[in-house]
Amino acid sequence: xxxxxxxxxxxxxxxxxxxxxxxxxxxxxxxxxxxxxxxxxxxxxxxxxxxxxxxxxxxxxxxxxxxxxxxxxxxxxxxxxxxxxxxxxxxxxxxxxxxxxxxxxxxxxxxxxxxxxxxxxxxxxxxxxxxxxxxxxxxxxxxxxxxxxxxxxxxxxxxxx
Ligand code: FES
Numbered sequence: 001x002x003x004x005x006x007x008x009x010x011x012x013x014x015x016x017x018x019x020x021x022x023x024x025x026x027x028x029x030x031x032x033x034x035x036x037x038x039x040x041x042x043x044x045x046x047x048x049x050x051x052x053x054x055x056x057x058x059x060x061x062x063x064x065x066x067x068x069x070x071x072x073x074x075x076x077x078x079x080x081x082x083x084x085x086x087x088x089x090x091x092x093x094x095x096x097x098x099x100x101x102x103x104x105x106x107x108x109x110x111x112x113x114x115x116x117x118x119x120x121x122x123x124x125x126x127x128x129x130x131x132x133x134x135x136x137x138x139x140x141x142x143x144x145x146x147x148x149x150x151x152x153x154x155x156x157x158x159x160x161x
Contacts, residue, residue: 003042003043003046007036008046010035011032011043011046011047012046012050014028014031014032014035015028015046015047015050015051016050018031019050019051024051025047025051025053025057025058025061026061028047028051029047029058029061029062029068030067032047033067033068033069037069037072037073038068038069038070038071038072038073039062039068039069039070040070040071041059041070044058044059044062045058066118066120071109072109072113073109073116074109074110074113074114074115074116075113075114075115076114076115076116076134076135076154077115077116077118077134077135078098078115078116078117078118078132078133078134079118079119079120079123079132079133079134080094080095080098080106080117080118080119080120080130080132081120081121081122081123081125081129081130081131081132081133082095082119082120082121083120083121083122083123083126084122085122085126085129086122086126086129086130086131087130088129089129089130089141090130090144091129091130091131091142093144094130094132094142094143094144094147095117095119096144097144097145097147097148098117098132098147098151099117101147101148101151102115102117102151104117105117106118106119107119114154114155114158115151115154120133123138125138125140128140128141129141130142132150134150134154
């Protein structure tokens with residue numbers, strides 16, 4: 001998909017505002033991620049040209065850090081913690097259940113654009129393991145059997161919206 005003109009201008013302005021800095025790549029990508037929610041390949045090329053770095057350097061950063069995304073995320077981002085404390089309390093089964101109920105894999109977004117599932121490493125709520133975070137709201141001690149009702153909660157929100 002081609003980059004919209006207003007988005008292009010915004011991206012160029014972000015690059016421009018950090019151009020004189022010693023290593024602007026990370027901060028530029030962070031701002032773009034925050035502004036647009038993802039960094040597709042076309043945008044990576046633009047950033048590479050503008051900052052005089054190779055596209056593979058940009059791609060390397062975007063794919064290395066979890067914070068960056070190559071694809072648009074859903075309205076609700078479901079983070080299932082697979083950190084040690086959660087993992088030993090069966091969080092893999094919780095992740096499997098989200099994947100089953102939504103019909104997508106971790107890292108994917110549902111076709112209606114509502115849900116993205118992510119597997120995370122420790123979200124700082126180990127005492128509440130297994131923990132799930134949805135747009136920053138933490139769900140404690142989530143059993144796989146609770147997953148359908150959690151999804152319903154958000155589907156209902158969409159119905160009233
Ligand atoms: S390991 Fe899951 S919150 Fe820390």
